[in-house]
Amino acid sequence: MKLIGTRGEQAVSAEEAVVRGIAENGGLYVPESFPVLSADEFSALLPMDYPERVACILGKFFENFGREELLGALREAYGRFEEDDPAPLVRMDNGTYLLELFHGPTCAFKDMALTVLPYLLKKSAEVLGIKETFLVLAATSGDTGKAALEGFKNSEGVKVMVFYPEEGVSKMQKLQMGTTEGENVNVVAVRGNFDDCQRGVKKIFASAETREKLLQKGVRLCSANSINFGRLVPQIAYYFSAYCDLVTSAQIQMGDKVDFAVPTGNFGNILAAYYAMRMGLPVGKLLCASNRNNVLTDFFRSGVYDAKRPLYRSMSPSMDILVSSNLERLLFEITGRDCALTAERMRSLQKTGKYSVTEKEQNALRELFFADFATEDDTVECIYDFFEDYGYPMDTHTGVAMCVAERYLETLEKDPKAEKHPMVVVSTASPYKFPQDVLYALTGNDVKDSFKGVKRIHLLTAMKVPESLKAIRYKPILFKTTVSPDKMLDEVLKFA
Numbered sequence: 369m370k371l372i373g374t375r376g377e378q379a380v381s382a383e384e385a386v387v388r389g390i391a392e393n394g395g396l397y398v399p400e401s402f403p404v405l406s407a408d409e410f411s412a413l414l415p416m417d418y419p420e421r422v423a424c425i426l427g428k429f430f431e432n433f434g435r436e437e438l439l440g441a442l443r444e445a446y447g448r449f450e451e452d453d454p455a456p457l458v459r460m461d462n463g464t465y466l467l468e469l470f471h472g473p474t475c476a477f478k479d480m481a482l483t484v485l486p487y488l489l490k491k492s493a494e495v496l497g498i499k500e501t502f503l504v505l506a507a508t509s510g511d512t513g514k515a516a517l518e519g520f521k522n523s524e525g526v527k528v529m530v531f532y533p534e535e536g537v538s539k540m541q542k543l544q545m546g547t548t549e550g551e552n553v554n555v556v557a558v559r560g561n562f563d564d565c566q567r568g569v570k571k572i573f574a575s576a577e578t579r580e581k582l583l584q585k586g587v588r589l590c591s592a593n594s595i596n597f598g599r600l601v602p603q604i605a606y607y608f609s610a611y612c613d614l615v616t617s618a619q620i621q622m623g624d625k626v627d628f629a630v631p632t633g634n635f636g637n638i639l640a641a642y643y644a645m646r647m648g649l650p651v652g653k654l655l656c657a658s659n660r661n662n663v664l665t666d667f668f669r670s671g672v673y674d675a676k677r678p679l680y681r682s683m684s685p686s687m688d689i690l691v692s693s694n695l696e697r698l699l700f701e702i703t704g705r706d707c708a709l710t711a712e713r714m715r716s717l718q719k720t721g722k723y724s725v726t727e728k729e730q731n732a733l734r735e736l737f738f739a740d741f742a743t744e745d746d747t748v749e750c751i752y753d754f755f756e757d758y759g760y761p762m763d764t765h766t767g768v769a770m771c772v773a774e775r776y777l778e779t780l781e782k783d784p785k786a787e788k789h790p791m792v793v794v795s796t797a798s799p800y801k802f803p804q805d806v807l808y809a810l811t812g813n814d815v816k817d818s819f820k821g822v823k824r825i826h827l828l829t830a831m832k833v834p835e836s837l838k839a840i841r842y843k844p845i846l847f848k849t850t851v852s853p854d855k856m857l858d859e860v861l862k863f864a
């Protein structure tokens with residue numbers, strides 16, 4: 369499988385795309401064409417377990433990997449999850465489904481791909497004959513960082529370094545990152561918000577001088593952010609898997625359309641749903657759910673992407689983002705794969721903080737996407753009501769998606785011609801990962817201490833507390849460095 373860049377780069381192999389992370393002129397790697405599953409291939413997924421399903425999807429892109437070895441690596445990766453099924457689909461009494469993607473080592477959906485990325489990277493390096501040490505860099509709004517640290521820690525031939533906004537992540541997320549053990553890891557707080565972190569990391573990647581300096585030390589930069597194609601592919605798999613579970617449990621028949629509601633930040637998760645559709649998954653609507661940082665909602669409604677606005681902190685910090693990087697990949701598709709136009713829009717975004725799409729493109733987007741946002745109050749109310757009605761505690765990010773899903777269903781009620789499909793709400797984090805805000809939503813009570821929050825939620829809901837979160841309570845904080853954005857490069861050079 370060849371990949372091309374959204375801003376017009378030469379085609380590379382999937383292995384090269386993983387190793388490079390981002391194309392040299394700043395574009396993102398996308399498949400030259402989407403590998404569509406034949407009816408037989410799709411049916412073959414039905415009786416499979418989760419790692420086997422993922423192996424089939426990955427195999428479509430990484431043709432040089434041996435199937436048995438790949439499956440072995442996937443079994444090991446998903447063996448680190450606390451449930452036998454890494455992506456269970458849970459049916460609620462109101463007929464919606466929750467796709468729980470938070471049973472991995474860091475209790476958020478980032479684990480679905482970041483437990484697998486180390487293997488993809490190492491195997492790609494092997495296929496390409498690369499000998500240097502990798503330095504994996506990630507900017508994080510909270511969850512990517514810890515998932516990358518867990519994925520890559522103690523991995524041979526790899527170092528991993530994470531930058532997070534000092535005031536932009538939850539206490540539990542900060543604790544999770546700060547307590548990571550391992551010889552090859554580093555965590556640095558940045559004075560600024562997530563966009564500052566992401567910009568800083570992108571700048572380091574874009575500097576030929578920095579890359580050269582590092583190569584002389586035998587170090588090669590690699591990205592663990594969702595701009596890396598290796599992050600996207602494992603995410604495509606859970607949409608297929610959820611669909612298969614609906615078929616095997618006789619909730620739908622093969623070919624029926626399904627809607628997905630996705631709590632969205634950097635647009636990686638929902639883009640994977642779009643890619644799944646392009647590969648043959650019967651999708652009705654994709655619901656792009658934002659929190660009060662509703663740049664995407666405005667974009668889908670008005671056709672104007674306008675990042676020039678304040679970034680608010682919210683109780684769903686992993687979605688506190690103004691520049692959703694992966695939207696570039698969708699733009700590329702809706703322009704009919706026009707590299708020059710995509711590049712120009714991205715230049716405009718960088719220069720003026722804005723770009724707009726044509727009315728025709730806007731209509732094409734509306735065919736497939738429904739976008740809306742939930743305020744903080746909406747989210748709290750939705751989590752409370754949902755627990756009261758169905759006894760199911762959702763995390764704050766999932767609460768945003770559920771709120772938008774409910775609103776979408778209300779708009780359908782008003783439209784007699786509307787097609788209704790089963791709704792899968794993607795649940796991206798364990799409620800125990802954001803214990804203070806979840807407890808507040810459930811009871812109206814504030815607690816200062818995260819672990820007290822965990823205990824109270826447990827008493828109230830009887831939901832099992834993830835072992836990984838219990839364990840960090842008594843671990844020492846190992847990383848205390850805070851820098852301003854212009855000093856991020858210095859930290860990278862020091863660590864390398």
Ligand SMILES: *Cc1c(COP(=O)(O)O)cnc(C)c1O
Nearest residue numbers: 511633634635636637686796797
């Ligand atoms: C990262 C994250 C999101 C947003 O996902 P994107 O792929 O960035 O759109 C939503 N919820 C949680 C819990 C996350 O960690």
